[in-house]
Amino acid sequence: MWKVPTIVLVLGVTLANVWMNWRLWRERTSPSPPEVKVSELVSDPLAIKGRAIGQNGIFRPDRKVIAARPPWSNLESEDYHVYATNLRAIGCPEGTVRDILVADIGHAFEEQLQGIQGRSGDPFWITADQRGEIDRRRVRQAWELRLKKWGLLRELFQFPVDETVLSVMRGDGMVVALASPFFGFMEREQFARAMGVISYYGQQLEAIAEVTEGILLESDYARARQIREQFEASLGTVLGNAHLEEASLRILAAEDGDEVPGGSHGFQVSGAEMRQIFQIRLAARDLLGEFVVNEGFTDLKKEALGPDTIDVALARFLGPDRFADYSRAKDERFRGIYTFATGNGLSKNEAISAFEARVRAEDEMKSIRAAKGITAEENILLQAAVKARLEGDLKRVFGPVIAKEYLGDETASWIGELITVPVEAKEVEP
Amino acid sequence: MRIRHILALGLVVNCGLISGVVWQSSLEQGKKAINTKPVHEVVDAPPDEFMVPVPPGMDTVVVHRAFLWRDVESDDYLELVGNLRSAGCPESTIRDIVLSRAADDYARRRWELLKPLQARFWDQLAKGRTLTDWEIPDAMEDQAEQLNRERRKMLDALEKELGVKAVPAVFAEAEYWSFLPPETLEQVRKVTEHFEQLSGQLAGSDRAKAEELESKRDEALRLLVGDDHWREYRLRRGAGARWLRGTSGLTLSEAEMRALSSSWETNGIDPRRLNLNERREALAAVAGAERVAEYSRRSDSDFEMLQKIARRHGLAADVAERAIRVKEVAKREAAAIAERAFPDEDARARAAAALMAGVKAELGGIYGEQAWPGLQKYGLDWVDRLFEGE
Numbered sequence: 177m178w179k180v181p182t183i184v185l186v187l188g189v190t191l192a193n194v195w196m197n198w199r200l201w202r203e204r205t206s207p208s209p210p211e212v213k214v215s216e217l218v219s220d221p222l223a224i225k226g227r228a229i230g231q232n233g234i235f236r237p238d239r240k241v242i243a244a245r246p247p248w249s250n251l252e253s254e255d256y257h258v259y260a261t262n263l264r265a266i267g268c269p270e271g272t273v274r275d276i277l278v279a280d281i282g283h284a285f286e287e288q289l290q291g292i293q294g295r296s297g298d299p300f301w302i303t304a305d306q307r308g309e310i311d312r313r314r315v316r317q318a319w320e321l322r323l324k325k326w327g328l329l330r331e332l333f334q335f336p337v338d339e340t341v342l343s344v345m346r347g348d349g350m351v352v353a354l355a356s357p358f359f360g361f362m363e364r365e366q367f368a369r370a371m372g373v374i375s376y377y378g379q380q381l382e383a384i385a386e387v388t389e390g391i392l393l394e395s396d397y398a399r400a401r402q403i404r405e406q407f408e409a410s411l412g413t414v415l416g417n418a419h420l421e422e423a424s425l426r427i428l429a430a431e432d433g434d435e436v437p438g439g440s441h442g443f444q445v446s447g448a449e450m451r452q453i454f455q456i457r458l459a460a461r462d463l464l465g466e467f468v469v470n471e472g473f474t475d476l477k478k479e480a481l482g483p484d485t486i487d488v489a490l491a492r493f494l495g496p497d498r499f500a501d502y503s504r505a506k507d508e509r510f511r512g513i514y515t516f517a518t519g520n521g522l523s524k525n526e527a528i529s530a531f532e533a534r535v536r537a538e539d540e541m542k543s544i545r546a547a548k549g550i551t552a553e554e555n556i557l558l559q560a561a562v563k564a565r566l567e568g569d570l571k572r573v574f575g576p577v578i579a580k581e582y583l584g585d586e587t588a589s590w591i592g593e594l595i596t597v598p599v600e601a602k603e604v605e606p
Numbered sequence: 607m608r609i610r611h612i613l614a615l616g617l618v619v620n621c622g623l624i625s626g627v628v629w630q631s632s633l634e635q636g637k638k639a640i641n642t643k644p645v646h647e648v649v650d651a652p653p654d655e656f657m658v659p660v661p662p663g664m665d666t667v668v669v670h671r672a673f674l675w676r677d678v679e680s681d682d683y684l685e686l687v688g689n690l691r692s693a694g695c696p697e698s699t700i701r702d703i704v705l706s707r708a709a710d711d712y713a714r715r716r717w718e719l720l721k722p723l724q725a726r727f728w729d730q731l732a733k734g735r736t737l738t739d740w741e742i743p744d745a746m747e748d749q750a751e752q753l754n755r756e757r758r759k760m761l762d763a764l765e766k767e768l769g770v771k772a773v774p775a776v777f778a779e780a781e782y783w784s785f786l787p788p789e790t791l792e793q794v795r796k797v798t799e800h801f802e803q804l805s806g807q808l809a810g811s812d813r814a815k816a817e818e819l820e821s822k823r824d825e826a827l828r829l830l831v832g833d834d835h836w837r838e839y840r841l842r843r844g845a846g847a848r849w850l851r852g853t854s855g856l857t858l859s860e861a862e863m864r865a866l867s868s869s870w871e872t873n874g875i876d877p878r879r880l881n882l883n884e885r886r887e888a889l890a891a892v893a894g895a896e897r898v899a900e901y902s903r904r905s906d907s908d909f910e911m912l913q914k915i916a917r918r919h920g921l922a923a924d925v926a927e928r929a930i931r932v933k934e935v936a937k938r939e940a941a942a943i944a945e946r947a948f949p950d951e952d953a954r955a956r957a958a959a960a961l962m963a964g965v966k967a968e969l970g971g972i973y974g975e976q977a978w979p980g981l982q983k984y985g986l987d988w989v990d991r992l993f994e995g996e
Contacts, residue, residue, distance in 0.1 A: 179609050186616035193623030200630035246694020247673045267675040271710070272703060279702035296780050300842060301860035304852055346709035348716075348754055356717050357737060360724030364717045391918035393980055429731055440734035447728035 256281065260332050275342075277332055282339030285325045292317045312389075319383040326376050335369050335414065336376030344371065358426050362419055369414045370423070377407035378471060385472035392473060400473045408464055424463055425454045432457065437505035441514045442524045443498070456489045509534060512587040520578050533569035534590075537562050541594055552597075559595045566591065683708050683764055701768045708764055712757035719749055775799070782842045783831075790831060797826050846870035849877040855904030862892050903930045908988045915985045919977035928972050933988060936965045940992040958993050965989050 251262040256277060263273045292314055298307070330336045344351050345368045359367050380403050384396050392400075412420055429436075429450075436453055437443050445453070460482075468476045491499040504510040510531045517527035544558045571579040582588050678689035683704050690700045723742065730740050777795045786794065801823035808815055828836040841847060846867035850856065858866070866888065870877055877885055890898045903909065904927070913926035939961055948954040966989055973981045 182609065183612060186613065186620075189620055190616060190623065193620055193627065197623055197626040197630065200627060248690075248694040248696070248699075263675075266673060269675070272675075272707065275703055275706035275710075276699060279706065280699070283698070296784060298781070298784075299860075300781060300784055301847075301851075301863045303850070303856050303858055303863070304854045305856070307851070308854070342706070346706065346713045348713075348757065352713060352716070354737060356720035357723040357727065357740065360717065360721040364714055388918055389914045391914050391980055391984055393918070426727065429727075430737075433731065433736055436731075438734035439732045445732045447726075447730075447732045450732040451728045 256328060256332060274333060274337065278329065278337060278339050278342055281325060281329060285321065288321055289318055292321065316387050319387055322379065323383060326379065330376070335372060335410075337368065337372040338375065341368060341372045341375055358430070359423060361422055362415070366414065366419070370411065373407065373410045373414055374467075377403055377410070378467070381468060381471035381473065390472060392475075397473060397475060400468060400471075400476060404464060404468050404476070411464075421458075425451060425458055427463060428458050428461060429454050435506065437502065441505040441511045442527065443501040443505035445502075449494075452493060453490060456493060457486055459489070460486050504528065504531065507531075509590070516582055516585060516587050517574070520574075520581070522574065522578065526573050529573045530570055533566055533573065537566040537569075537594065541596075545596060556595065556597065563591070563594050566594070683760070684767060687764075687767060697768065698771075701771065704768065705761065705764055708760055709757070712753060712760070716750060716753055719746065719753065722746075782839055785838060786831065786835065790835075793830055794827060797823070797830060801826070841867055841871055844871045845876040845878060855901045855909070856889070856893075857897055857900065858893055866892050900927070903927060903934070906930050906933065908933065908985070912985050915977060915980050916973070918980060919973070921973065921977060925972055929969055929985075932965060932968050932972070936961065936989070936992060944993065962989050962992060965992070 251259065251266065253259040253262065259280075260273055260277055263276065264270075268276075298310060302310075326336055326338065329338055345364070346352075355367060362370070381400055384399060385392065388396055415423060432454075436450070436457070438450060439445055465476060487499075487503075490502065494502055505514075510527070513530050513534065514524070514527040517530065518524070540562045541559055544555060544562065547555070547558075550558070567579075567583065570582060573579075574582055583591065673693055678686065678693050678695075680686040680689055686707075687700055687704055690703065691697075695703075723740065723746075726740075730737075735741075777798070779794075779798055780791070783791055783794050801819060805816060805819055808819070827839070831839070841864070844867055846869075847863070850858065850863050850866060869875075870888075877888070880888070886898050886902070889901065909926060909930050912929045916922070916925040916929075940958070943954065943957050943961060946954075946957075948957065966986060969981060969986070969989075970978050
């Protein structure tokens with residue numbers, strides 16, 4: 177007798193389990209359409225209140241359609257945080273969220289700025305000092321507004337970016353033209369963020385300098401030092417140490433490129449060595465400090481290593497012979513001789529000999545000019561003797577034909593200027 | 607035996623089914639855990655369901671039925687414009703989205719195109735080449751140019767579709783006409799702009815026509831605003847008003863400024879062409895000798911800096927003025943020391959040092975202890991230069 181109820185019970189339990197499995201499978205494979213969004217419009221009569229998050233830990237949106245409102249208006253909010261949340265909630269790509277909000281905030285900022293800076297409401301018959309007072313207030317308000325805008329943008333995107341940075345990045349101007357070959361080792365997005373960081377901290381410093389009218393007190397310097405530290409940390413975060421170093425080296429190369437002879441005028445160097453040379457030079461510089469100084473905080477300049485210290489490090493790196501090549505190649509006097517010599521089929525060594533003859537002659541001329549106890553005539557005679565010897569040296573090094581050509585070349589005009597007539601000799605001239 | 611088999615089978619099947627229930631429930635729980643993540647963490651790949659965190663400062667969120675970005679997204683810019691319009695997106699936002707995206711896309715392509723160049727950076731520098739001397743492969747250069755052309759074409763097409771953003775024109779003359787009611791001001795703006803356009807069409811060297819156009823414009827404006835308003839405009843536009851409004855250190859009331867401007871305007875005087883004394887006389891006639899003396903002191907080259915320092919420290923407005931008075935006295939005393947006979951140069955140097963120290967101490971007393979570092983840093987150069995003429 178108990179067999180039938182037992183079988184029924186087993187069947188019942190089995191069916192119940194099968195049904196539960198089926199329900200769960202259905203729910204998992206056919207989720208409700210994700211047509212939801214979040215907005216702050218609590219007071220909106222068209223809005224449908226959902227359960228508060230935290231009420232039961234799970235947010236279950238009402239699926240009712242609101243047809244009376246265009247869908248986009250449901251996203252917009254006067255609170256940019258909410259607007260951003262709404263855009264992100266519908267799956268708007270982060271780049272587009274940024275395009276929308278940065279532009280929107282930029283327009284709002286411009287409007288408010290015009291409101292601050294517009295002079296149409298100012299009384300006309302006021303003195304320059306009265307107008308100065310109004311302008312100072314405006315400057316302060318404009319900076320407050322500008323920094324507020326930066327603060328908001330930073331909150332929204334976790335890094336500073338504004339409409340100017342984005343516009344430069346999108347443009348076809350000089351910055352972009354130079355940026356790819358120079359900073360192409362970064363991703364474009366990383367470069368944009370670095371620009372944003374530079375702009376943001378630069379403006380913070382500029383704000384202090386402008387609002388204080390350049391009267392920077394210790395408290396301003398303390399703030400500037402703090403900004404500098406944050407600036408450095410932010411750049412480090414955005415770029416990472418390796419990229420930060422590479423970017424610094426390239427900026428330095430762009431600034432000091434003329435001072436470092438690259439592969440020319442008898443100094444042969446590889447790309448890797450060139451980089452190493454700039455690394456040595458970078459150790460002597462404080463690029464970020466220079467940036468801060470440029471914004472008006474002159475006292476923040478760190479003591480830079482002198483050129484002698486850099487030269488010692490470079491000599492150690494290049495070795496004595498190549499350092500001599502490096503030093504000569506930086507010297508305009510050698511460049512002229514080298515270009516002429518190699519252009520006429522002569523060797524680097526011959527150019528060096530001619531250069532050394534020039535340096536020797538110039539040094540001697542200096543001593544003669546400084547010499548006391550000789551007459552003006554003697555002075556000129558001695559100088560002429562040095563000049564004649566120099567011309568002899570050049571003939572010996574270049575050979576008579578090329579030397580003659582050189583003496584007539586415009587790059588050799590310095591020889592004609594070697595002899596200076598002493599003042600007293602000029603006076604006795606008839 | 608048979609019932610035992612059925613029970614065993616039932617047990618095995620139900621154990622399996624219960625395991626299924628437990629497994630599927632755990633999957634559901636896992637999904638909920640993912641969904642409660644902040645949305646910004648999953649923006650690039652929207653989840654099938656959105657569990658959105660409560661924005662800061664809110665304890666309730668409200669739900670609307672909306673759309674997903676993927677419903678409007680398109681690789682075709684014009685299609686994207688259409689989709690956004692259908693979603694009710696405002697035109698200005700569509701402009702921001704589409705023009706930014708198009709410009710970004712081209713900039714990204716250009717960045718990628720030129721990226722290989724950067725690898726040669728140090729090698730190029732080692733060859734003594736600056737960026738302008740870099741050898742850029744012809745193919746790359748052609749592609750860059752092609753890309754620029756495409757970019758311009760595309761942006762032009764999009765701007766045509768979306769309209770060029772209107773930039774509100776700035777009416778430079780507005781402050782001279784600010785006394786007019788808004789509607790008249792608007793008419794004045796239109797007339798002025800009309801004549802500016804005509805003037806722009808003139809050949810640069812046709813001076814006679816330019817002057818004729820100017821008279822026509824003036825006549826049109828005079829008829830538009832009436833004689834009284836025209837006179838006020840002329841007064842404001844005149845050289846006198848410009849000088850009075852632009853010169854620092856003057857303390858004048860509106861009535862005084864008007865009186866002076868009016869007098870100069872009537873007599874055809876340009877104050878910028880008057881010499882210092884003539885200007886001071888004219889000012890004294892209206893403002894009195896005291897204020898002219900004040901103006902002279904404020905014209906001192908160091909006054910502005912001393913005033914800035916005072917302002918920076920929130921000091922009274924007359925502090926800089928008192929400092930300039932100290933400077934006047936110091937200059938006279940320095941001149942006296944320079945002229946006086948001293949037994950030797952050391953004695954003269956001691957007198958000079960004593961004067962400079964005294965001046966600094968007096969200024970320190972005027973500015974106070976708190977402002978002293980600022981004054982020392984920015985405002986005392988002139989003290990050290992008192993004897994520079996020697």
